[in-house]
Amino acid sequence: MPVIVLEARDFTSPLFLVRTLEVLFCCTALSLVASLEHEELNHLADHNTFKIFCMFTWCFFFTLTLLIHILSIIQFHSLIPISWKNLTMTVAVLGALMSLSTSVVFPWIIMDHKNISPRPVAAAAASCLTTLAYIAESFVLSTQAQEQRGYMGSMPGVLKILQLWGGCQMIPLLVEVFILADRVHWWQLWASGVSCGFCVFLSAVTLVVILGDFARRCLLPFDRFLAGFSLIGVLLYMLATVICFTKILQLRGHGPSAPTKNMELVIMETVVSSITLLAYTVDLAFSIKQLCDRSHV
Template sequence: MPAIVVEATDLTSPLFVVRTWALLAGCLSFSLVASMDAPEPHGTPLSRCRFRTFWTLCMFTWCCFFVLTFLIHLLRVIQFHSLIPVSWKNLTVSVAALGALMCLSASVVFSWIVADHRNPSPRAVAAAVASGLTFLAYAVEAGVICTRDREQRGYMASVPGLLKILQFWGGCQMIPLVALVLLVRHSLVLAEASGLYSADEAWRLWVSAAVYNLALLMSLTSVVIILGDCTGRCPLPFDRFLAIFSLLGVLLYMVATVICFTKVLLLRKNGHNFTNDGSELVVMETVIASTTLLAYTVDFAFSIKLLYDRCHT
């Protein structure tokens, strides 16, 4: 068992400072939100359900990454990280990059919630600011790790690795959106309040849900294999394995993006101005699906280039 040795240089390193910054800002974010009563939004049942879903998602994001960062921080300080059966270099940059993306989403959504409320409290405004500082801390941490020497950083700190984090983030963002859309579809009260989905459009909803879940499962599988240093145990060469997953992701999100733009065109045809209850969910889904499709496309291009270079060396 390694001895616990804490040196002065470890306490003044850039990673120690930014991780401490992320811990403090994240703790401040969820502490402020937990100390105040969630305001009851006005409007339709869909509006209230959307509010509670996004409120819970923000709290989960801050608490989850606070715990992950605290464990990474603690294991690194006491020098026990070598006992963890994962790739430490890939784990730290993965948590930092995903934390930056998730906290960015939480900051935007929570700021939207605060701005949408009639009389936001000072605690809510402070929590929104603290969430923004948390995003900056994780972004700086990911930048510090990615600018290290090639020998000190892992695969997830490269461009293809960061693209896989972006793909995983896109899949995670679709979970609450699809859940809300499912609620709209299957609740008569919400369906009547929104007027967005008819029985003829049910297949689009289920196809989208299947696409997002399958793509998220593929992204999770790729990240787990990399973090667990299991690349040599794949039945196929790992570069081909990643190329196949990237191609499947491109095809799946092409279908999802087409469905999303079809929904947007239907909204425009039906006269919705994207400010009614439920319309903004379709717009958010379209933006995230397009971003994730772009990430899969660029990742697939990198995979093809890697295969081409290896075949000609």
Template sequence: MPVIVLEARDFISPIFLLRTWEVLSSCVTFSLVASLSAEELSQCPQLNTFRIFCMFIWCFFFTVTLLIHIISFIQFHSLIPISWKNLTVTVAVLGALLSLSASVLFPWLLMNREHVRPRAVAAAVSSALTFLAYALESLVLRTQAQEQRGYMGSMSGLLKVLQLWGGCQMVPLVVELLTGTPTGLKPWPFWVTAASHGVCLLLSLVTVVVIVGDFTGRCFLPFDRFLAGFSLIGVLLCMLATVIGFTNILQLRTQNQLVVMETVVSSVTLLAYTVDFAFSIKLLCDRSQM
């Protein structure tokens, strides 16, 4: 079977240019951070988890976007047994959200250091440019017709990406809070929060894999009921984590940024699950009336 490549006009298309921008800026970002010496990075060892998290984001999306770029270039995606339109939208939106997190967390790490090197500042700027590229790609894909952008480009799909972002964002926060429980707080609430968000992250991953893998027709339950059940579980677990987070804030003797961040992320994730659950119930009601 002959390999088909893009035509000349496709090299100046917005999607091609934006993905090239994403690959280059993410590569520059993690290269600059990796070039920093261990001595420079050891000034705040308690924040190593966040630095590793940021590096993972830049490296992961560099790899995934490069693969998508290459497959799109040779027009090989029609031979891959996945929903390509749902995959590209998911990567773009999740890349924008997690790149935004890295663009906030990494400058926050720099604020905890006495001396900031120019390379670290350049990495922070490059990370912000990476977020901008993914945000623009998400916007371009969202302007396409519903048939072209797939389910993950709809409001319900975007909410599921937001839920996945919340689960990913909670990983470094919970790890830091469990390894260094703030003074005046007991560790068991953080274990409950970790378990709640761990289950929510697993549910979000399963949902996205089912949609991107085009397995919706193979579920043992109707897909709309499958989504409604997962959304309800997510609402209950995130509500528990949010209540624990606000309780921890009230019990703190001194302000703790990590506890506040954990509560904010839990609240945003709860909002995403609640709205998604409302969409799922409306869909079930509409189908029952047909």
């Protein structure tokens, strides 16, 4: 099969431009942090988990976006056994959410020190520009017809991406809380970790089924599977959210002696858990409505 390359006018299309900016900004942020000297890295040693999270996010989306960009240019994506429209929308929305997280987390960890060098600040600015580029791509893809953006471009699809984002955010937060856990009970960390880990696994399975167009091969009807998964997610994140509020009450009970870092981490964990719980609840409502509509047909 001959390789087909885009025409000249396609290289000035909004989609081509925003993907080029995504690759450029991701590479800039990744390179700036990777080139930090030993003294500058010591400033980030207190939050090594978040540094690894930011580096992984930039590296992962740089690689994935570059691959999508190349396949779009040579028009080779039709030979890949993946739903291309769902893949591009998923990467755009998830990239926007994950880049937004790094744009909040990375400035937070570098502002924790008095002496701030220029390169971390430039990396934080590049991360913010990456977020804007992914938001622009999401907007461009959302303006396409429903057939072109696929299931992940619909509201239930975006909610599932938001659920996956919430699980990905909870992992480094729980690890950091565990490292600094001198006033948090181990069973709280264990329950939150199991709940979030199980939901991330189910989100990944759902994403694989949608991207691979395996819905018709499922043993159970796919809409019932999604409804059951949403119900499990609501229950588990209700547990995680209650545990988060319990941690806040425990830390507040210690008064001024409670570490500030612990309180900030637990508040961040509570916010992410509440947003994810809201996403699962709305998704469950969509699933129930869809099941009821089909039962009346």
